[in-house]
Amino acid sequence: MSYRSIVNSSFLVCLILASCASNRGLKRHINALNAIGMEFVLIPAGTFTMGANNKREEAYYFETPRHQVTISRSFYMGRYEVTQAQWESVMGNNPSSFKNPNNPVENVTMEDVRSFIQRLNEKEATKKYRLPTEAEWEYAARAGSNSAYFFGDHDDELEQYAWYEKNADGHPHPVGLKKPNSWGLYDMLGNINEYVQDKFSENYYARSPSADPTGPDSGSVLKRGGSWFGPSKHNRLAFRDGIGPAKSDKRGFRLVLMIKQ
Template sequence: MAKNITLTESIPSSISVSSVGGASSSSGNLVIWSGELKSDEVHSITHTFKILEEKRIFFPAKATFKDEYGKRYETSATISVMAKGSTPTPTPTLTSTLPPTNNPPAAFVDSIKPNPARQEQSVTFTCHGDDPDSGDYIAEYRWESSIDGFLSNQKTFSLPSLTPGSHQIILRVKDSHGRWSSEITRNLRVEAIEIPPTEINDTTPEPSITPTPTPPPAEIFTNTIGMEFVPIAAGEFEMGSPSDEEGRYSDEGPVHHVNIEKAFYMGRYEVTQKQWRAIMGDNPSYFKGDDLPIETVSWDDVHEFIKKLNEKEGTGKYRLPSEAEWEYACRAGTSTRYSFGDSESKLGDYAWYGDNSGAKTHPVGQKKPNSWGLYDMHGNVWEWVQDSWHGRYDGAPADGSAWEGDGAYRVIRGGSWCGDAGCCRSAYRSSRDPRNRNDGLGFRILKEQ
């Protein structure tokens, strides 16, 4: 959006200099404007000074603007006007047009084949990018995997050996002026080559585990910035998905028994942009709205938010949930694919996801909650949890604590507005670099009792 400097003459005894956009300041006859370019905001600032005698007045004018991506634009000129008593000269106008804002490019995944793939099978990736600005072109491509990290900077490439598991493939493109596109994500399933286990003649029956039943309604806790928390009772459950669950991936196993030893409070909703701004003073989200979930925040950003929230509340009890605590709260006493049952046909009642979101986030709490009173555990935005990424649950803690490790990635849960129904399953898990920020990734927090 271009910005203009315009000089206009008002009453015979004064002249005015006005700008569209930004704020103004002056020193003598030097008139300066500075501000930020925002396509949805227009301000009119006028600087007026008295003409004390009949003469031609010369003064410099300068405008400096910074767009929302930090790029500076500057223009300047010398303006003159002749004042002749009560008869003004024709209105003089100087217009200096600043360069338009650089629009973001768009990334497109053309194909990922085969999908699903077998371990050690070559997978071919193809994409392209478009830029809406005349003269710009796509200068760089970047492919990443939630499991294997950086993959390639080529439009088309093949990889012969991806790690078995549920990959989320991430594509971004950069234009010739250095601006990156939003992330595009696709799911890729890589099946491990199964090695038959050695048969053991053991007829001892496995113990029968009863999931923790739905607790009775309890009082909601609300903190000083309006964040609501639901009490979650201690209990036990089976974490992960059984081998016969529809759409499951190998990284969701083995199913293992977890005993949540301490009750806690879980955020009733995903953290909103209004709540983030109350603590951090900014709003990095791509989609804007007070009641929309905060997104485009990294795992590291989230920990800074939690640190400041604890300081504001005078406590040390706020934190991210562990992956086990998150799944326990999501399942709400169930062992089905979703907290409401096995059928995807009801998912639209509980979640914003790829089929019903309209390619955007939605205000928290608009869909049905699970039976423990938690909203948007399925869909809307992915949610960071505390744990490091592990490709399987072998060796996972049995007490519900966070599973830390040497891996570079952190776990995310719940699916999002741009994911498919399978990503919203209670057991589905993925991961991201803790520095990653994108418009489908947010969080909710836990408060210890």
């Protein structure tokens, strides 16, 4: 069963422990499902090394220094980027440039995303939905890996996992068509850049706290992951960049669902 065939539920979250078959005949686990068909994967608490390894990848200076980060609380991460159909079910419109209900929503600003999150929280009578922090995003994307990509240090296999400039044909694609990482998250690399909760500062990693960092107090909007437009270098796990407030058809987002501790 894929997200496309999920029937909406009146419950905030339905915990499902049974293994479900995808539309490609694969087996996987749905950890949580909300009322508009968003699937979430349980990400366990843990410690990882964040940032780029200059010995193994051609890094930008603001992707370093590498530093150890502890994510002290488990959380749910969206299995997919938020789709246009999900956006429209909450907001009543579709601002995307490349219209397809199963594509990630794009052409939205950070303020647009905050409005979506507020309305979704109101719709579900909760305060548990938010953007991931930058550290949560990279921790979930790495899925235990310590390499440039979650499948290794070279881009030879990138086409199997990501839509980017080499294979995207100049546009984003429906979510979930490429292989996921080992934690079952799709399109963490490529398709669209993803907004995160933190602000961007070039030198933040040098002073970032070691536990649950939430970014600097000021800075520009921060994007993670690559896009359909970007080269393989911009699809590395450590890639990050500050951006302006304008809309772009290369930017979207996925959500975190917080767990009551």
